[in-house]
Every structure is written in C-alpha cells, then in structure tokens.
Amino acid sequence: TRSTRPQRMLKAVQKNATKGNPESVISAIDYFCKNSEWAMNVGDEKGSILDSVVTEVNPSTVLELGTYCGYSTVRIARLLSPGTKLITLEFNPAYAAVARQIIAYAGLQDKVTLVEGPSSELIPQIKERFGITTFDFIFLDHWKDRYLPDIKLFEECGLLRKGSVLLADNVICPGTPEYLEYVRNSPHYESRYYPAHLEYTKVEDGLEKSVFLG
Ligand SMILES: O=C(NCCO)c1cc(-c2ccc(F)cc2)cc(O)c1O
Numbered sequence: 001t002r003s004t005r006p007q008r009m010l011k012a013v014q015k016n017a018t019k020g021n022p023e024s025v026i027s028a029i030d031y032f033c034k035n036s037e038w039a040m041n042v043g044d045e046k047g048s049i050l051d052s053v054v055t056e057v058n059p060s061t062v063l064e065l066g067t068y069c070g071y072s073t074v075r076i077a078r079l080l081s082p083g084t085k086l087i088t089l090e091f092n093p094a095y096a097a098v099a100r101q102i103i104a105y106a107g108l109q110d111k112v113t114l115v116e117g118p119s120s121e122l123i124p125q126i127k128e129r130f131g132i133t134t135f136d137f138i139f140l141d142h143w144k145d146r147y148l149p150d151i152k153l154f155e156e157c158g159l160l161r162k163g164s165v166l167l168a169d170n171v172i173c174p175g176t177p178e179y180l181e182y183v184r185n186s187p188h189y190e191s192r193y194y195p196a197h198l199e200y201t202k203v204e205d206g207l208e209k210s211v212f213l214g
C-alpha cells in the first residue's frame, strides 16, 4: 500500500540528514517540503521566530501541543539546557510513530517525552504523571479549535505562573480567531503578534506570543 507523507518525510531525513545532528534533520525536512511535498511543519521562517523565543525564555519546563512529525520538537529540544526535557502531545498515532523516529534520528530522544492522546485528557494529568507544577514555555500547534479550550484548561489546572510564555502557531492560517480574541483582550495576558507566512508559502500567517500575568 502507498506510503504516507510523514513516512516519506522520515525517509528523506534518513537519506539526507546526519544521525545525531538536529540542524541537518531540520534542513532535510525543510528541503523535502520545499522541493517534494508541502507538509504542516512550522517551517524555517516561523521556526526562526520559535527559536528566538525559546532562547529568550530558556525554559526549564516545556510543553508542545501537536507533535506532528517532530520538526518543531527537534527545533525546541536542540536549544534546551542540559537536563531539561520537553513534553509533546500528539493525538494521531501514525504521526507519533514517525515523530519518535525523527526525534531519535536527531539524537534528542533523551530530551523528549512524547505522549499520545487527546490534549483535553492529558493536560489534567500532567502534574501527577510528570511531576510538573507549572510550565515556563508552551508551544500550541495542534487542532486550531483546541487552542482556546486548552489555554483555559491550563489556567484551571494551575499549570501557568506569572511569566509563563505561550507561543501559538497558525493564528492567521488556518486561523484561531477565538483564541486570539481571548489572549488579546484578557487582562491576564500580554500578547504580541509576530507576522510571518504559512510554512513554505507566501500566504500570510504568524505566531502569537502571550505572557501570563497571573
Ligand atoms: O492542523 C494543523 N495542525 C494540527 C494537526 O497536526 C495545521 C494545519 C496547517 C494548514 C493545513 C492546510 C492548509 F491549507 C493551510 C494550513 C498548517 C499548520 O501549521 C498546522 O499546524
């Protein structure tokens, strides 16, 4: 039977990247998406903004919602201080299976805990399962209609502290209008928009960075 796009992406990584070299894995995926098949990785333009925010925050606790094939997982994990781990949630088991292999190929498996399942179920379990009190940095890149309910869940579960940074992908395309309205109008967040483009295209998109004020 025909392979899937994530499987073809993994093959491109295994063919063109160097094992244990995260930058070469990132470049191989971007090359594949620019020259072979578009895929919904955050990409290099928005990825550079992601890098700068992660570097600025230098987080000790990190959560990613929406692993997909692990491209942004690799981008984030390669920047974390020694001993810091990130938790990434993925609902789709086929995506998770490819992501595990891409993260391992980059040599970052010891810095990543990939959890499969719906964010609505997993978020309330995080404190107990992973011994986390609050997150320093959260990257939202999963189902766009889950961004708003999940940020409210973070608040309800006490997973945010003064200064927690949330960075959301795709706030323009496909778009997360309710989420944007919430973080931009809530007195509990200081929000800023980083204009960019939909990965590998000229279509407008961008990232929204929101700092929890407590
Ligand atoms: O659904 C998305 N992610 C959650 C599932 O893993 C997603 C979709 C798109 C996209 C797709 C189709 C199109 F026409 C335009 C944008 C882009 C992204 O960056 C994304 O994260």
Ligand SMILES: [Mg+2]
Binding pocket: 040, 041, 042, 141, 169, 170
């Ligand atoms: Mg995205």
